[in-house]
Amino acid sequence: MLTPNICKMVVSAPRIAKAALPGQFLIVLANEEGERIPLTISDYNREAGTVTIVTQLIGASSAAIIAKEEGEFFRDVVGPLGNPSEFVNMDESQLKGQRYIFIAGGLGTAPVYPQAKWLHDRGIAVDVIIGARTKDLLIYTEELGSACDNLFLCTDDGSAGFHGVGTACLEQLVAEGHEYTKAVAIGPMIMMKFATLTCKKLGIPIDVSLNMLMVDGTGMCGACRVTVAGKTRFACVDGPEFNGYDVDFDEAMRRLGQYKAEEAEEKAKYVK
Amino acid sequence: MAERIPRVPVREQDPKVRAHNFDEVCYGYNLEEAMTEASRCLHCKNPRCVTACPVSIKIPEFIAKVKEGDIHGAAAIIAEDSSLPAVCGRVCPQETQCEGSCILGVKGEPVAIGKLERFVADHTSEGVAHPSVEGKSKKVAVIGSGPAGLACASDLAKWGYDVTIFEALHKAGGVLEYGIPEFRLPKEKVLKKEIEEVKALGVKIETDVIIGRTVSIDSLIDDEGFEAVFVGTGAGLPKFMGIPGENLNGVFSANEFLTRNNLMKAFREDYMTPIHAGAKCCVVGGGNVAMDAARTALRLGADTSIIYRRTEVELPARKEEVHHAKEEGIDFRMLTNPVEIIGDEKGWVKALRCIKMELGEPDESGRRSPVPIPGSEFEIPTETVIMALGTAPNPLIINKTKGLEATRRGGLVADEDGRTTREGIFAGGDAVTGAATVILAMGAGRKAAKAIDEYLKTK
Numbered sequence: 001m002l003t004p005n006i007c008k009m010v011v012s013a014p015r016i017a018k019a020a021l022p023g024q025f026l027i028v029l030a031n032e033e034g035e036r037i038p039l040t041i042s043d044y045n046r047e048a049g050t051v052t053i054v055t056q057l058i059g060a061s062s063a064a065i066i067a068k069e070e071g072e073f074f075r076d077v078v079g080p081l082g083n084p085s086e087f088v089n090m091d092e093s094q095l096k097g098q099r100y101i102f103i104a105g106g107l108g109t110a111p112v113y114p115q116a117k118w119l120h121d122r123g124i125a126v127d128v129i130i131g132a133r134t135k136d137l138l139i140y141t142e143e144l145g146s147a148c149d150n151l152f153l154c155t156d157d158g159s160a161g162f163h164g165v166g167t168a169c170l171e172q173l174v175a176e177g178h179e180y181t182k183a184v185a186i187g188p189m190i191m192m193k194f195a196t197l198t199c200k201k202l203g204i205p206i207d208v209s210l211n212m213l214m215v216d217g218t219g220m221c222g223a224c225r226v227t228v229a230g231k232t233r234f235a236c237v238d239g240p241e242f243n244g245y246d247v248d249f250d251e252a253m254r255r256l257g258q259y260k261a262e263e264a265e266e267k268a269k270y271v272k
Numbered sequence: 273m274a275e276r277i278p279r280v281p282v283r284e285q286d287p288k289v290r291a292h293n294f295d296e297v298c299y300g301y302n303l304e305e306a307m308t309e310a311s312r313c314l315h316c317k318n319p320r321c322v323t324a325c326p327v328s329i330k331i332p333e334f335i336a337k338v339k340e341g342d343i344h345g346a347a348a349i350i351a352e353d354s355s356l357p358a359v360c361g362r363v364c365p366q367e368t369q370c371e372g373s374c375i376l377g378v379k380g381e382p383v384a385i386g387k388l389e390r391f392v393a394d395h396t397s398e399g400v401a402h403p404s405v406e407g408k409s410k411k412v413a414v415i416g417s418g419p420a421g422l423a424c425a426s427d428l429a430k431w432g433y434d435v436t437i438f439e440a441l442h443k444a445g446g447v448l449e450y451g452i453p454e455f456r457l458p459k460e461k462v463l464k465k466e467i468e469e470v471k472a473l474g475v476k477i478e479t480d481v482i483i484g485r486t487v488s489i490d491s492l493i494d495d496e497g498f499e500a501v502f503v504g505t506g507a508g509l510p511k512f513m514g515i516p517g518e519n520l521n522g523v524f525s526a527n528e529f530l531t532r533n534n535l536m537k538a539f540r541e542d543y544m545t546p547i548h549a550g551a552k553c554c555v556v557g558g559g560n561v562a563m564d565a566a567r568t569a570l571r572l573g574a575d576t577s578i579i580y581r582r583t584e585v586e587l588p589a590r591k592e593e594v595h596h597a598k599e600e601g602i603d604f605r606m607l608t609n610p611v612e613i614i615g616d617e618k619g620w621v622k623a624l625r626c627i628k629m630e631l632g633e634p635d636e637s638g639r640r641s642p643v644p645i646p647g648s649e650f651e652i653p654t655e656t657v658i659m660a661l662g663t664a665p666n667p668l669i670i671n672k673t674k675g676l677e678a679t680r681r682g683g684l685v686a687d688e689d690g691r692t693t694r695e696g697i698f699a700g701g702d703a704v705t706g707a708a709t710v711i712l713a714m715g716a717g718r719k720a721a722k723a724i725d726e727y728l729k730t731k
Contacts (some may be wrong), residue, residue: 221528262546
């Protein structure tokens with residue numbers, strides 16, 4: 001457990017580990033009666049044939065994932081799904097001179113790790129901001145510390161690092177003279193919305209990773225549809241990363257709550 | 273000539289009762305009923321029913337065995353041509369195929385071929401043994417475990433090939449598993465049993481493998497030693513209308529709604545999957561999928577209407593499904609087309625705004641095309657809207673595999689026998705034609721199996 005309700009798991013899945021790239025996700029079905037839960041890949045090891053996932057206790061199905069002990073099996077793990085991050089398909093000349101800033105919030109910190117590492121390993125400038133409510137909820141600080149040039153921590157209550165939210169931290173960094181050519185925000189939808197607004201103000205292009213509701217993850221159900229640049233897109237096959245400037249965040253937030261009533265009912269049954 | 277025996281009616285669950293459960297609607301024949309029905313077959317010299325069957329089941333021959341009470345003999349005859357008789361007996365559009373061509377149908381009612389096929393399949397528990405023809409040396413990959421893939425894999429396995437089916441979802445069966453509801457096709461009792469029989473032929477099924485993501489076709493060929501590949505990935509992409517309000521909460525594709533209920537078993541208390549049918553539900557579309565979605569919503573407690581822009585005559589769904597839906601209390605709003613979905617202040621569906629239609633001139637499909645009547649807009653208050661407008665093939669494999677070409681409508685380019693534009697890769701079913709029927713997909717799978725056999729023999 002990384003925090004009282006965030007859990008890191010290393011899953012043996014050789015085929016997925018071989019194909020996985022930063023930005024992609026998996027779908028995990030803990031038990032026969034569970035749901036197919038999309039989780040962004042937080043690390044992969046091709047030699048060991050493993051992928052790492054980080055899960056937060058939210059409802060009945062995430063509780064079932066977290067309940068698994070070391071050595072146990074999930075009923076199903078499928079992936080990698082979605083498109084890799086944009087930079088994976090850029091060539092060296094395009095990447096050279098880029099200065100990346102990652103804005104990570106809560107659970108979204110974990111999937112930032114393979115992205116920052118990928119860039120850092122290739123000598124691209126990467127800074128990372130991790131935000132959480134309080135010091136004890138900051139995750140992946142050690143891993144990310146070694147996968148970027150500068151790591152900035154921030155907490156809402158000021159118990160560690162910058163006192164305030166990640167976007168305020170970014171504004172301060174830019175004011176201090178840090179220059180960034182590209183931002184990537186991964187975290188709660190509301191945080192990504194404000195990260196986008198801040199980046200717009202600062203003139204930095206930004207990609208966001210949308211964690212929509214999904215069933216199959218392969219383009220079949222359409223549950224994950226989002227409006228991007230006025231068009232309906234499926235987060236599972238067209239994303240999960242999109243240009244933040246184009247995303248209708250308010251609609252995305254509303255759609256995330258689509259099964260709230262049903263989920264609360266299930267949670268009451270399973271999580272005591 | 274002896275007095276004509278009328279077609280033996282099949283027993284069904286009371287509509288009032290079944291509207292509240294997911295148990296199968298149709299009970300099927302018992303032995304006595306089946307033998308009586310079988311005795312109606314005239315055993316034509318040139319049986320038109322066989323010609324009309326996409327997989328050419330030797331219908332008069334199996335019916336003759338049923339008439340004698342030899343169910344296992346009948347099963348063996350069917351098994352020569354079909355690996356999914358319990359499925360086909362339930363979901364094939366017999367009225368336009370075998371039964372539609374039955375000579376008895378000219379003056380009266382055709383032989384109930386579908387119900388007899390189902391009877392045979394349901395009453396033979398063990399599979400029919402098929403001896404291996406040769407050493408299992410050559411490996412063939414089949415992508416997708418729906419009807420096309422299962423049919424192709426069965427034939428190849430019977431001929432001695434080493435066949436592995438790759439399935440993207442966590443359960444095998446494709447649309448038979450995620451799309452067709454329990455009350456038409458029971459999963460454990462019928463589908464699982466038939467898939468087990470395919471496995472008994474030596475076919476391996478790997479679930480949770482998305483070809484094009486988890487592993488590529490090239491890697492299957494280059495690294496895993498597969499010598500031919502069959503693509504039977506179906507048509508899984510939902511269509512939406514492109515009208516305002518489609519992304520409101522409470523608007524679902526039929527695919528999402530049915531997958532939650534069928535594959536993910538949302539209707540069962542012991543499963544965690546959430547589903548939301550609301551108190552009032554409108555299903556847009558007139559095909560079998562629309563009927564399935566509407567009847568599912570009804571069973572989940574919603575007062576359900578079908579919204580279709582043409583008239584009842586043009587409904588593409590099977591007559592039997594429309595009849596069942598009506599019996600169960602589904603409201604049919606014909607000549608009606610949605611123009612907008614209206615939401616409340618919280619972004620949930622409140623009403624479906626529609627326009628009245630009338631039939632105009634016939635279009636290229638021969639159906640009279642519906643034309644809106646100006647000024648006839650009205651609102652239907654509803655909590656949910658399910659879009660059942662048809663589906664399109666998934667572009668993933670075409671995009672991720674060199675040498676494959678797509679048709680204008682997104683299907684894979686393949687010839688009559690399933691050969692694609694790339695050597696060693698074959699395709700069939702909805703992945704090629706766009707959404708069609710289970711039996712046509714099976715027929716295409718069998719044709720491709722033949723072409724694969726020829727290709728591997730000469731390779």
